[in-house]
Amino acid sequence: MIRRELPDDAEAIRAVTAAAFRGIEHSAPPVEPGGDPGEATLVSWLRADGGWIPQLSLVAVEDNRVIGHVLATRAHVDGRPALGLGPVSVDPQRQRAGVGTALMHAVLGAADALGESLIALVGEPAFYGRFGFAPASPLGITAPDPSWGDYFQVRTLTQYDGRTGRFTYAAPFDRLS
Template sequence: MLIRREIPSDIPSVQHVTTAAFTSPENPEPVETTLLARLRDDAGWIPELSLVAVTENGQVAGHVVCTRGSVGATPAVGLGPLSVHPVHQRRGTGQALVHAVLGAAEAHGEPLVALLGSPRYYGRFGFRAGTDYGVTPPDPAWGAYFQVRTLADYTPDVRGEFRYAEPFDRL
């Protein structure tokens, strides 16, 4: 499996993977697919932080993106959606994508990455409750599911409410 930056010809495959990853009988039209399309058209899109996992035969098996957010006036990034096609789930594809996007965000000079997700899953990557760092979620009800991973450019004065890229506000 190769992790690389997304290229324009990957977009239809990424949309397919995202839809496949999040579709269920209870969720036949996943919001993540619409969100991803809206994020691509937003000023918060960071091409360097949109990565795909590609199989040996060139198929897109997974995708992750970080988009521009902020903690107060400090630029930061929000991770998500993270999508792995069901055929490739539970094989380390998501783990590889998260490690790669964290490394890319670090190289990009970001102070932290924020996300909404399972503490059990994301804790293995060094994510902790945002409140541990004084970073609060847009919705207080998210509690421990709102998490932050600090990077080398983080300083403890980065505190306050996290804001995702604008398309997240329309969910």
């Protein structure tokens, strides 16, 4: 089942996120030496940020246990509202079973229902292309870091208005090194 995050889910989300990103080559480094991958801490920072959108923090639950999480937060394209997607986390024992796909479809549908215009992420083009994501630069949207190249992707939603410019994530993303 996919549902909105509840206050009691925070620790389970942290655990799933840490497990999902532990040992991943491009994972953010731990904030504290020997700690969880940076993505686990990032979720906590985002939850405390003004860019937090509770309707776009979704969990996958199986047998009353959180097995996945997806999050979209307020971002901007040249000062105009947009969304930044991520992290997306699935318990390693449940990966490749459709949980991540279900979470992606749910968050994209929820963002569209909220009247958002576009959502951006950094990820593998071959994977995220199946959800309608495409490299951002052909749409005139510039990545926060040009070295991301085609890994910086956007998905336009129903209310997309052709906006172009520099994309900025919610401020906590800048705290990751």
